[in-house]
Amino acid sequence: MVTRSRLVRVLQSPGRRMGAIGGARLVPCHAISPARCFATSVPRLLSQSQAVQHLARLTSETYPGLARDAKYASLTADDVAYFKNLLGGEQAVIDGTTGGAEDDLKPFNEDWMHKYRGQGRLVLKPGSTEDVSQILKYCNDRKLAVVPQGGNTGLVGGSVPIFDEIIINMSRMNQIHSFDEVSGSLVLDAGCILEVADQYLAERGYIFPLDLGAKGSCHVGGTVATNAGGLRLLRYGSLHGNVLGMEAVLPDGTVMNDLCALRKNNTGYDLKQLFIGGEGTIGIITKLVIQCPQRSAAVNVAYFGLESYEKAQLAFREAKKQLGEILSAFELMDSRTQQIVHKIKGEERPLEGEHPFYCLIETSGSNGDHDYEKLEKFLEDVLTKEIVVDGVVAQGEGQAKALWSWRESITECIGHGGGVYKYDVSIPLAEMYSLVEDVKARMGEAGLIGETEEHPVSAVVGYGHMGDSNLHLNVAVRRYDAKVEEALEPFVYEWIEKRNGSISAEHGLGLAKKKYVQYSRNETVIGLMKQIKKLYDPNGIMNPYKYI
């Protein structure tokens, strides 16, 4: 994808000034979307063979310690009749309670990674907030457990059932209600697909303040319920700041209408914040008001090599300082990730020579010439100061996409050798990359890592959203080996705990991280969280067995 001929080399060696390149002026890319990142967070070994299975192992088998809670009622024919009567048409109910319907149920019971598979027998697709309210009220009265489901693109098993929970799929609630073209506030149903909403905004010169790899499938409501981070967080901040209003249905059917479309409203506790990242455990989000920024007319992408992680930190600091308001991404990749991508994809690398670290930066602004000038000056400066060793700047949209594609293909390429232990974590920047080094050293000491077949581990690599202190630690293995897992856990979690890091930066808890939450939250805070859960969902019907 990325070939030398398609890239204009603007930096070649320390001390060589930008001005000496000549003719390297880039045409800014206009109105392209930031590229996507498919970084995943699979905390357990996910082998390639497993990933392509057509039917995942039952979650209840993968987690034998989990048992269906007897406090939940089992679905009866009367229950099903009630829901069919409530929701009307056939397309709103998928009923497998009397057997069969396996193919119809499968996409709702299983996650997209084929890692989690539940045993739900009933899918309900409400068409309105009132439907959701009636469903939850009924389930709460009957003590029927439910799992709210958006686009089912989560990475921690949060959006599929484990046993026979009723699946409440929000895909039918997918209308965009209004958009204020002056203030930028967008009112839409929770079941809207993120890309559809973003496209709607693009036509009006605006952008959704969140972007992520799954945008073509994920629901806006799901991204809010999981407090998704994604690619635009560095620039536009978190959903806690960008969700202006919310309508949600509580487990007892109460509709909490807080659809405020204003940036400022200081009239009481901001309850909607509990539902942002609440992962469907205290209610179902039905509508949202999102504060949307203006779409940038110009996007530029650069890729450069550095000799140490310390230099990468310096580069990040200079980028923040010099690119300021136009910096929209700052990604870190270590050398091994680049070697692996090169080997697997067989394509020429963006830069000649070998550097311990690589960064990809993106700028988005309202004036392409200004942005390019800032970027050029920044690159010249970091080169002169020997912070950066070598670099390229994309010329046009095609090259920008190619550079992003190179960055994004890391995840896929690392998995080619067998399997990968993946951790999606946040660590204060100063120590962020040390986790990779320490894990590598630990694998070395245990004799688990090496170039030859007898070593289960082939590589320990790190990459991620440096701008958000968000690291993807990947341990690539040739085969599953209990010794690797023992060496990794709880070591990795304890390491993160010591640095006040987060064991789940952006993917949430779901089922996968439920038992590790104490590494990022103390007992008091977990206790307070459980108090909230009990307050809103005393019968525990919402998304059971998961979260905290």
Next chain:
Amino acid sequence: MVTRSRLVRVLQSPGRRMGAIGGARLVPCHAISPARCFATSVPRLLSQSQAVQHLARLTSETYPGLARDAKYASLTADDVAYFKNLLGGEQAVIDGTTGGAEDDLKPFNEDWMHKYRGQGRLVLKPGSTEDVSQILKYCNDRKLAVVPQGGNTGLVGGSVPIFDEIIINMSRMNQIHSFDEVSGSLVLDAGCILEVADQYLAERGYIFPLDLGAKGSCHVGGTVATNAGGLRLLRYGSLHGNVLGMEAVLPDGTVMNDLCALRKNNTGYDLKQLFIGGEGTIGIITKLVIQCPQRSAAVNVAYFGLESYEKAQLAFREAKKQLGEILSAFELMDSRTQQIVHKIKGEERPLEGEHPFYCLIETSGSNGDHDYEKLEKFLEDVLTKEIVVDGVVAQGEGQAKALWSWRESITECIGHGGGVYKYDVSIPLAEMYSLVEDVKARMGEAGLIGETEEHPVSAVVGYGHMGDSNLHLNVAVRRYDAKVEEALEPFVYEWIEKRNGSISAEHGLGLAKKKYVQYSRNETVIGLMKQIKKLYDPNGIMNPYKYI
């Protein structure tokens, strides 16, 4: 302050192009702070004479419907001895329980507007989180009511007692603990003064993501407890997005330590959000982690006249589009505000001629030349399109400050004629200014407004943070008249309710807005808020008689 000779006129009449001005190139202002705004929100008549009284009327007299709740214990000598023993030195306790100490207690019992005065007899100044915990635990066990107090700069009577609540003043907890110069995360005590924190950041090239008129006195903890909006919200977003971590003490003494310094941490409910805007009713914030952006190297300010509110909306839209990432303020003022400022201050107006509306815009960016070019192009464009009639751009820091000062002096100048009814509200932009027109019409129909002495109302004006849909509606009166109040309320609140606006955009509820919250929040949401209050503060000791 603002004289013609000090302003470079870059726009003079519709159709006259920027390019024709020549030599009007401005020297960008480097590293100046955005100017302050002293906009207040006093919901009741505040006459000038009242404002300068040395001792305000007791709140219990102003609000005769309020009675001290008998469920709260009264302070005993044993209680005072306990606190003195706990906090040690004299400077940590102000004891007026045995009479006297009036002068010492006064600044803690009374707000800065001299509008609210409580009857507290004991001020405690904890020096540590552990102190706060011990104090609250003791008070909760004894059912002693407390009022948490920061810089006491609030506008709604939230930070002073009403009866004999113990004042817990946070001024001794004022340390900055750490700052990460790469990520920009700042860890500090709640009692730090905002300006001190901002100055600390300025020395490191960073900026506090919040600015407001009271910055020289207000505590960071107080701004978070009241979810202050201020001047940088348009650019940096709300505190819900910028507070990364928090330590708070609950009424029973439990310390909730959630001092995460990371931008991404998806491990459970984001409980700290309840304390942002919780106005000290469910706990006391003791420490904070704030995400701080890079400080802008260049700031530019422009002021222009427009022929209608519709044109002001168009100008705002174009500013967002063309200035995009560098737009940091967009303020609206109607013509009457400008006439009043001119009359009271006796200074020349920034623009000749009369225009129905005026806007002040500020840009902040990393490159002064780029910013000025964007601003110049924007102004040329809105002039060519006849969106803007006339305008000036500040040349240098002095002129920028003068323009801000002109904008800020509105509040003070309006009060010169007697008194002012002030409302600080949010309304969707399309209808925002209609509130001013409708109130003016209503006053006219009732025969209450006019140029002569027999009319109690001299002017109905509107101005505010247009970029945040935040209007300051001011009704200037010659004297207090019950008919004016009857014509205003509940009319104004009902008007806002119909537009899904907010009756308190940024100043919170406190005592002043407590009884109006139902105009901006429905019964269900208020019920859910009360549930939270009861959960955290079952004895109701925290900041009683206020909020919801």
